[in-house]
Amino acid sequence: MIRAAIVGGTGYTGVELLRLLANHPQVDLAVITSRSEAGMPVADMFPSLRGRVDLCFTEPDTKTLAACDVVFFATPHAVAMKSMDELLQHDVRVVDLSADFRVKDIPLWESWYGCKHEAPHWVDKAVYGLPEINREAMRTAQLVAAPGCYPTAVQLGYLPLLEAGIINPSDLIANCASGVSGAGKAAKVTSLYAECNEDFKAYGVPGHRHLPEIEQGLNGMTAEGVNLTFVPHLIPMTRGIHATLYATLTVDPSYDLQALFEQRYADEPYVDVLPAGSVPQTRTVRGSNYCRIAVERPQGRDKVVVMTAIDNLVKGASGQAIQAMNIMFGLDECAGLNVVPLSP
Amino acid sequence: MIRAAIVGGTGYTGVELLRLLANHPQVDLAVITSRSEAGMPVADMFPSLRGRVDLCFTEPDTKTLAACDVVFFATPHAVAMKSMDELLQHDVRVVDLSADFRVKDIPLWESWYGCKHEAPHWVDKAVYGLPEINREAMRTAQLVAAPGCYPTAVQLGYLPLLEAGIINPSDLIANCASGVSGAGKAAKVTSLYAECNEDFKAYGVPGHRHLPEIEQGLNGMTAEGVNLTFVPHLIPMTRGIHATLYATLTVDPSYDLQALFEQRYADEPYVDVLPAGSVPQTRTVRGSNYCRIAVERPQGRDKVVVMTAIDNLVKGASGQAIQAMNIMFGLDECAGLNVVPLSP
Amino acid sequence: MIRAAIVGGTGYTGVELLRLLANHPQVDLAVITSRSEAGMPVADMFPSLRGRVDLCFTEPDTKTLAACDVVFFATPHAVAMKSMDELLQHDVRVVDLSADFRVKDIPLWESWYGCKHEAPHWVDKAVYGLPEINREAMRTAQLVAAPGCYPTAVQLGYLPLLEAGIINPSDLIANCASGVSGAGKAAKVTSLYAECNEDFKAYGVPGHRHLPEIEQGLNGMTAEGVNLTFVPHLIPMTRGIHATLYATLTVDPSYDLQALFEQRYADEPYVDVLPAGSVPQTRTVRGSNYCRIAVERPQGRDKVVVMTAIDNLVKGASGQAIQAMNIMFGLDECAGLNVVPLSP
Amino acid sequence: MIRAAIVGGTGYTGVELLRLLANHPQVDLAVITSRSEAGMPVADMFPSLRGRVDLCFTEPDTKTLAACDVVFFATPHAVAMKSMDELLQHDVRVVDLSADFRVKDIPLWESWYGCKHEAPHWVDKAVYGLPEINREAMRTAQLVAAPGCYPTAVQLGYLPLLEAGIINPSDLIANCASGVSGAGKAAKVTSLYAECNEDFKAYGVPGHRHLPEIEQGLNGMTAEGVNLTFVPHLIPMTRGIHATLYATLTVDPSYDLQALFEQRYADEPYVDVLPAGSVPQTRTVRGSNYCRIAVERPQGRDKVVVMTAIDNLVKGASGQAIQAMNIMFGLDECAGLNVVPLSP
Missing domain, CATH: 3.30.360.10 (Dihydrodipicolinate Reductase; domain 2)
Structure with a gap:
């Protein structure tokens, strides 16, 4: 089983990762962090997960995250970049759902996002996680930047x-x-x-x-x-x-x-x-x-x-991030993603 | 594998049965009937099922249905009752999602539904399919009347x-x-x-x-x-x-x-x-x-x-019908029903 | 023409008063206050009013309000009560859309609203503005408490x-x-x-x-x-x-x-x-x-x-408040309220 | 007062004409026709008009229509064209909300609408009713083709x-x-x-x-x-x-x-x-x-x-049709159209 962590789990991409990972046959969801909600059971914030996710939100902590196999960042932009140096020196892989590592041109990124990029060296190493284009490169990537919606x-x-x-x-x-x-x-x-x-x-x-x-x-x-x-x-x-x-x-x-x-x-x-x-x-x-x-x-x-x-929230965010994880870890690319669309 | 058929699959409870059965690990969806759409691929009517359900609608036919293990009726009221005599002489079990076999008092049923009941003898034998009340009786029922929403x-x-x-x-x-x-x-x-x-x-x-x-x-x-x-x-x-x-x-x-x-x-x-x-x-x-x-x-x-x-459409119809089938066939009651609610 | 003022015009009951008063044949909308938006044209916040309301939000000011014939309070509870003593010594009439003067039992009000009532003597004098019950009393009221929705x-x-x-x-x-x-x-x-x-x-x-x-x-x-x-x-x-x-x-x-x-x-x-x-x-x-x-x-x-x-927002708030004003000033009770419902 | 008739009043553009005309100061709504609903009070079909429109639907009848000053056609395409010869020999003016007289190129119209045009000579005489382009021509038009949405x-x-x-x-x-x-x-x-x-x-x-x-x-x-x-x-x-x-x-x-x-x-x-x-x-x-x-x-x-x-339904249909009527009859162009947008 792959041990997975989610950083910043209180938003919509966070709950969506939880929804999908709860049914992933090869993932053990181990950690979900939230500075503001540390201690609260996840299912109290998201009653849709009652009976399916038993975790509580915890304070983010590098040691705990580094002990996982994969860490998903479901944070606003300019958060994940601050943690990469410390986190990625460990044998852990990261899928960042935010915008921090998507744009290769640092000054361009900085002009659009209005702040200095704090991990430009990781931008180069990050693989842009659109499987239809980059599947091969994703297999061996330590850091995948999941595309925007x-x-x-x-x-x-x-x-x-x-x-x-x-x-x-x-x-x-x-x-x-x-x-x-x-x-x-x-x-x-x-x-x-x-x-x-x-x-x-x-x-x-x-x-x-x-x-x-x-x-x-x-x-x-x-x-x-x-x-x-x-x-x-x-x-x-x-x-x-x-x-x-x-x-x-x-x-x-x-x-x-x-x-x-x-x-x-x-x-x-x-x-x-x-x-x-x-x-x-x-x-x-x-x-x-x-x-x-x-x-x-x-x-x-x-x-x-x-x-x-x-x-x-799925192919445009959390589903694609899980697809990336499946590719990175050599799993069936569709594992955990077999949800049939809800219609009507 | 349990071979399942759906009679009347073009409505919302029909597509919902399909959505759920497509992921049921012990069900082989064999037949789906629709008089009006016979010949049409199900996924043409419901593009949400593209890649997941390959069946075409067929004309309803007792012989084909009787060759299945379970038949779901997702028809309007006063349809299923017409088929029971013929169908249930075979070794097949039925979950009726319509109102035909829910009310034991035949004159009362007839006054509310405005037509004569054509299979009153099956009303007695039918088990009302609310597992929280009738689970034991459902295990051995040949005909389960799934409750209304x-x-x-x-x-x-x-x-x-x-x-x-x-x-x-x-x-x-x-x-x-x-x-x-x-x-x-x-x-x-x-x-x-x-x-x-x-x-x-x-x-x-x-x-x-x-x-x-x-x-x-x-x-x-x-x-x-x-x-x-x-x-x-x-x-x-x-x-x-x-x-x-x-x-x-x-x-x-x-x-x-x-x-x-x-x-x-x-x-x-x-x-x-x-x-x-x-x-x-x-x-x-x-x-x-x-x-x-x-x-x-x-x-x-x-x-x-x-x-x-x-x-x-789920606990109020198709999900409860599948829960009934799971009980009738001694399967894990939750098989095929592990969908995590979609929220937001 | 009746000169009208609105205190707290940035919420939904505020814009609704504006929508209706803009077509009232006997009202001159003279003042609309908002502490937070003072100086901003009303139509910048509510583009639906472009070309129909030319006012800017102003700081609330008793002198200016007292120079009007009628003042509508479209404020949260516990705001209007603070202004009544000063305002109502002038020859001005007030329709309060908030909860401050609706409940006659002061301790009961205080227990539900969680604060001390600062103008209990005005509660007695206030007329509850449901015309279907209190039309006569409303005609001569200086202060009308418009009912909740x-x-x-x-x-x-x-x-x-x-x-x-x-x-x-x-x-x-x-x-x-x-x-x-x-x-x-x-x-x-x-x-x-x-x-x-x-x-x-x-x-x-x-x-x-x-x-x-x-x-x-x-x-x-x-x-x-x-x-x-x-x-x-x-x-x-x-x-x-x-x-x-x-x-x-x-x-x-x-x-x-x-x-x-x-x-x-x-x-x-x-x-x-x-x-x-x-x-x-x-x-x-x-x-x-x-x-x-x-x-x-x-x-x-x-x-x-x-x-x-x-x-x-109309009979449950701003429309009923205007109906109250019409009654208080002896106008046609339907003046400004002839809007035909929008359907579909 | 201008006597107005509506042909085909049971759809959404019909009820919208009624909503607006009910408050038009210079229009007397005299006739509203519907073959299928003749005899039914308009307000029974559209309860939003209760107390505001007292008419009943009537069978369409050229004599009655011709006795009006203006007739609005709120019919599907290929209906109005059948009535023009008979109707427009009288001293009545028409605003057609359908597509019949909008396109000057008859074969082009016929190819898109899949039927023969039965009043091509009226297409030439019809004025396309977009006031921002054709205001002058509209003033004297007997037949205005109101633009599509x-x-x-x-x-x-x-x-x-x-x-x-x-x-x-x-x-x-x-x-x-x-x-x-x-x-x-x-x-x-x-x-x-x-x-x-x-x-x-x-x-x-x-x-x-x-x-x-x-x-x-x-x-x-x-x-x-x-x-x-x-x-x-x-x-x-x-x-x-x-x-x-x-x-x-x-x-x-x-x-x-x-x-x-x-x-x-x-x-x-x-x-x-x-x-x-x-x-x-x-x-x-x-x-x-x-x-x-x-x-x-x-x-x-x-x-x-x-x-x-x-x-x-307004500038894209019924409101623009009334604007056309106002122009055709030399009224204030905004008469009956002073509705303030409903927001939220």
């Missing part, structure tokens, strides 16, 4: 097109929308029920922190430089991310886009290319690690439209 | 009180509320999103079909006759039933209601008595087979308030 | 029954449910979208602050003492309160309950008794000052069920 | 940019999203609460019927031909349309886009250009005739992002 949805949608070189990479538009759980469990007026319900709006239009992460990922798929316009929106629902991706095709209408996508993802356990003419719905992935994708060329014109749907 | 939530709440004989049974009030999936997948104006969203209302106030089923169940818990006022309401959410139950206590305020409930349900895998001072929330049972319960005596006056929460 | 829904439902003396007042049960806007605009985890959506729960079961206000009101309708069990619930929607009220009838089934309600409310502009067999829906009152009511005697047994629906 | 949101967003000639018109992308009321009140499985709640999806990706209407409108704003990719999505909420519009700018970053929009709409009563840095939210227009707009140039790159928000 929007970056997962956008990269998986553009990947076949950019790899095939059949779109103009300088003119990409990613129109995305997320459920409110993406804003986390912090008590903010803008996340209140009465503020979000029956409302739809864009946010972060001048620039969202996921932009550099996405552009870095897309740049890795093509020799030419990409230029992305990325506009996220807030949907009045709890879970789910939907990306509608636009690009200008450089191939004629006879090109078989459907086949391209099906072949690219034929062996991927968590990317599901829908039949031609379908559209992905966030509710068909709810609670699961799937990314469902559809591709269209409306009216046979020169634009391609790719639509992807994931559960922002 | 409201009846489950109401009976589990009143059970300890009536068994203990500490309330006045002639003066019970069950104020219940259900998510919209309880109305099924039929295309009705009253179930439209724009009709249900941002709305709350009572329905069936003069009389709801679950009343005779509930009163029959409650009458079985006490020697005196019960009298129940039952008012269901519609909540703008998809899943979940919440019951708020009122009764007049015949014991003084020193009586330990919390202990009564905890002891009654100590060995029940799917009834969770919350700590004193808590309230059950439907989201803490979403997707799972749990019933969470809390009990209060407000202001130390003479009324007791019991609150129960279940997922109407 | 639940108390409005519950009192209007029991009023005809208690006045007619046809129920047992010692055995009342009010099962109520409110949209999340009732929790206000404060940033609390329990009011987050992802916490409230797809959830239903009771709260305040051991005792809710509206209980003494409701019992006081009901006691005023009957010579016998009432005993009420009051359980509020939270609905995943923004606006609306629904009350389901139970009582034991002392009249036989031939008694015409429908006629009783219709006659009692025949002249009330904002109480709408629905036709027999109907149920009130919160969406049919959304944004309006109406209270819709239906009454049933299920199965002809001895329980009566009354259902009422209001918009918690 | 998406076309309104998209055209108002692109109008300043195309008129100013500062974007490339051959490369437009309109990513739109609508609340579920846009799908109408027909009983369809895809519009059920349990199907739409907690879900987000695109639809009509290969081609949506509003595309030719939008492209026709945009083509009227520029000498060059436009090419639009239009992808609508369904939002789990009742009301509201949000458009996120993308285009490639041909001017450098110093160009003042904010000033362009503010100047273009300075005199428009229902187009509200938000301050720089804002985003429109659908809830800030709910129930009102406003279109709120914001414009951004993310990262100073070459893409412009315009966001517009309207209430699909």
